[in-house]
Amino acid sequence: MSTTQTQQQTQGERPDETGAFAWLRALGPRGRRAFGGAFGGYALDSYDFFTLPLSMVAIAAYFSLDKGQTGLLTTVTLVVSAVGGALAGILADRIGRVKALMITVITYALFTVLCGFAPNYETLMVFRALQGLGFGGEWAVGAILVAEYASAKHRGRTLGAIQSAWAAGWALAVIVYTLVFAFVEADLAWRIMFWTGALPALLVVYVRRNVEDAPQAAEIRRGSAERGSFTAIFKPSLLRTTLFAVLLSTGVQGGYYTLATWVPTFLKTERGLTVVGTGGYLAFLISGAFIGYLTGGYLTDRLGRKKNIALFAALSALSVLAYTNIPSGANTLLLVLGFPLGFCMSAIFSGFGSFLAELYPTAVRGTGQGFTYNTGRAVGAIFPTLVGFLAESWGVGGALVFGAIGYGLAVLALLGLPETRGKELV
Numbered sequence: 001m002s003t004t005q006t007q008q009q010t011q012g013e014r015p016d017e018t019g020a021f022a023w024l025r026a027l028g029p030r031g032r033r034a035f036g037g038a039f040g041g042y043a044l045d046s047y048d049f050f051t052l053p054l055s056m057v058a059i060a061a062y063f064s065l066d067k068g069q070t071g072l073l074t075t076v077t078l079v080v081s082a083v084g085g086a087l088a089g090i091l092a093d094r095i096g097r098v099k100a101l102m103i104t105v106i107t108y109a110l111f112t113v114l115c116g117f118a119p120n121y122e123t124l125m126v127f128r129a130l131q132g133l134g135f136g137g138e139w140a141v142g143a144i145l146v147a148e149y150a151s152a153k154h155r156g157r158t159l160g161a162i163q164s165a166w167a168a169g170w171a172l173a174v175i176v177y178t179l180v181f182a183f184v185e186a187d188l189a190w191r192i193m194f195w196t197g198a199l200p201a202l203l204v205v206y207v208r209r210n211v212e213d214a215p216q217a218a219e220i221r222r223g224s225a226e227r228g229s230f231t232a233i234f235k236p237s238l239l240r241t242t243l244f245a246v247l248l249s250t251g252v253q254g255g256y257y258t259l260a261t262w263v264p265t266f267l268k269t270e271r272g273l274t275v276v277g278t279g280g281y282l283a284f285l286i287s288g289a290f291i292g293y294l295t296g297g298y299l300t301d302r303l304g305r306k307k308n309i310a311l312f313a314a315l316s317a318l319s320v321l322a323y324t325n326i327p328s329g330a331n332t333l334l335l336v337l338g339f340p341l342g343f344c345m346s347a348i349f350s351g352f353g354s355f356l357a358e359l360y361p362t363a364v365r366g367t368g369q370g371f372t373y374n375t376g377r378a379v380g381a382i383f384p385t386l387v388g389f390l391a392e393s394w395g396v397g398g399a400l401v402f403g404a405i406g407y408g409l410a411v412l413a414l415l416g417l418p419e420t421r422g423k424e425l426v
Contacts, residue, residue: 022154023150023151023154023157023158024158024161026150026151026153026154026158027146027149027150027158030149030212030214031146031150031214033210033211033212034098034146034149034211035146035149035161035162036206036210036211037098037101037145037203037206037207037210037211038101038143038145038146038162038165039161039162039165040165040203041101041104041105041138041142041165041200041203041207042139042142042162042163042165042166043165043166043168043169043172044105044109044169044199044200044203045105045108045135045138045139045166045169045200046165046167046168046170046173047170047172047173047197047199047200048109048112048131048135048169048197048200049077049135049169050169050170050174050177051115051173051177051193051194051196051197052073052077052115052128053074054173054177054193055177055189055190055194056070056073057186058181058186058187058189058190059073059124059190061186062186062187062190063120063121063124065121067389068385068389069121071385071386071389072125072385073125073128074257074381074385075382075385076125076129076132077128077129077131077132077135077381078132078253078257078377078378078380078381079129079132079378079381080129080130080132080133080136080378081132081133081135081136081374081377082136082374082375082377082378082379083133083136083374084104084107084132084134084135084137084374085136085137085139085140085370085371085373085374085375085377086136086230086367086370086371086374086375087133087137087370088100088103088104088136088137088138088140088141088366088370089137089140089366089367089368089369089370090228090367090370091103091137091228092140092141092144092228092365092366092367092370093221093227093228093363093364093365093366093367094227094228096213096218097141097142097144097145097148097214097366098145098207098211098212098213100137100141100366101138101142101145101207101211102204102207103134103137104133104134104135104136104137104138104141105134105138105200105201105203105204105207106134106200106201106204107130107131107133107134107137108131108132108134108138108200109134109197109198109199109200109201110134111127111128111130111131111133112131112198113195113197113198114130114194115127115128115131115194115197116190116191116193116194116197117191136370136374136377137370137374139353139373140356140366140369140370140373140374141366141370142162143159143162143352143353143356143357143369144357144366144369145213145214146158146159146162146353147353147354147357147425148214148216148217148357148362148425149214150354152422152423152424152425153422154301155354155357155358156297156298156299156300156301156305156308156351156354156421157294157297157300157350158297158354159297159350159351159352159354159357160293160294160295160296160297160300160350160351160353161293161294161297162353163293163297163346163349163350163352163353164290164293164294164297166289166293166349167286167289167290167293167342167346168290170286170289171283171286171290173193174282174283174286176193176196177193180192180193180196217362217425220362221362221363224362224363226363226364227363227364228363228364228366228367229363229364229367230367230371232363232364232367233360233364233367233368233371238360238364238368240416241359241360241417241418242368242371243416244413244414244415244416244417245356245359245368245372245373245376245413246371246376247376247409247410247412247413248309248372248409248410248413248414248417249372249373249374249375249377249380250375250376250379250380250409250413251313251376251380251406251407251408251409251410251411251413252309252313252348252349252376252380252407252410253376253380253381253406254376254379254380254381254382254383254402254403254405254406254409255316255317255320255380255383255403255404255405255406255407255410256345256349256380256403256406257377257380257381257383258383258403258406259320259341259345259403282338284335284336284338284339284342285338285339285341285342286342287342288338288339288340288341288342288343288344288346289342289343289345290342290346291343292312292343292344292345292346292347292350293346293347293350294350295343295347295350296308296312296346296347296348296349296350296351297351299347300350300351300354300355300421301421304419304421305351305354305355305358305420305421306414306417306419308348308350308351309348309351309355309410309411309414310414312345312347312348313348313407313408313410313411314407314411315340316341316345316348316403316404316407317403317404317407317408319337319340319341319344320341320345320403320404320407321404322337322341323337323338323341348410352373354420355417355420356369356372356373357369357425358420358425359417359418362425365425380406383402383403383405386402
């Protein structure tokens with residue numbers, strides 16, 4: 001039985017299971033506060049991540065970088081995020097979800113700000129890599145925190161709503177980018193973008209005062225001898241799950257980060273759009289992403305975790321191919337196709353929070369989810385770098401087809417994983 005259900009029975013309350021927001025009511029008061037903290041943390045995590053892709057053209061011009069070097073900035077962030085995610089997962093199992101969440105938020109905020117002071121490319125790369133430590137851990141910790149409050153019936157859409165925070169943070173970054181680059185010279189504007197990354201520090205105050213771990217899950221975790229054991233997720237009983245979950249995460253995130261990193265550059269360099277024009281096109285992409293997260297969350301509860309991922313992996317691959325092969329001059333069609341592209345490549349993520357949480361027992365849930373999600377992110381980070389180097393000869397649009405390959409890997413990984421829809425977290 002979930003923590004929320006236990007609390008409600010103790011208090012003599014029965015949650016209303018009907019209506020569009022039944023999933024939110026089912027969380028209970030403490031669960032809703034946890035939802036607010038996790039949603040805010042992931043939105044600002046997204047904001048801090050997108051300061052780099054949006055500023056990439058200006059940074060490349062300032063430091064005289066080629067496309068391979070600029071792509072490497074994203075790859076380094078994502079590779080180091082694997083370390084950060086694994087460490088944060090272990091911390092979440094050992095010291096608690098809320099404490100680990102605060103540590104990750106402070107880390108990514110601090111090093112995003114420091115990126116704005118980087119005097120050269122090498123220093124920027126170091127700061128961006130260290131930002132990845134916090135960036136890698138926030139989602140896994142926040143997702144587990146909320147998953148342990150959510151009911152089995154609504155866990156998919158609850159975690160899908162958490163995923164939608166990524167689109168909210170992305171949208172905020174695009175708005176700030178459009179304003180900053182419209183009124184400030186590019187050589188200073190990219191630094192200002194990074195300095196605004198201090199915003200997440202305010203969230204820590206809210207989390208510290210209002211959010212606590214799900215009581216039942218915390219009790220189970222404290223009573224386990226394997227709490228936060230890294231070796232436990234490689235024992236025979238969990239080894240298959242861990243390996244295939246890494247492959248699944250690699251495929252989905254390889255496809256996603258290829259697009260997230262290079263679509264702004266593609267729009268500017270190969271489509272010739274201005275800063276404001278790029279922001280308009282990205283608005284369609286982000287709108288699709290936001291609705292995709294919510295829709296995917298609903299479908300992962302209706303169809304099951306595996307069917308939802310398989311469906312949107314196929315649709316995402318087709319959308320990438322269509323988006324990057326639009327004839328030159330057909331920018332209206334490019335604008336329209338941004339919506340389904342954002343929708344599909346985001347809906348596939350909606351089941352991740354619930355699926356990975358349900359694959360691991362409570363004592364090592366943070367460790368398992370932190371490691372598999374972020375190792376997949378690190379390996380998938382090879383994709384943006386390949387696009388960067390291949391773009392010199394293939395063009396950015398041509399190189400983006402590597403995103404479709406990632407989605408094929410995700411479908412392959414599903415063959416080795418069980419369906420977990422309706423599973424109670426114990």
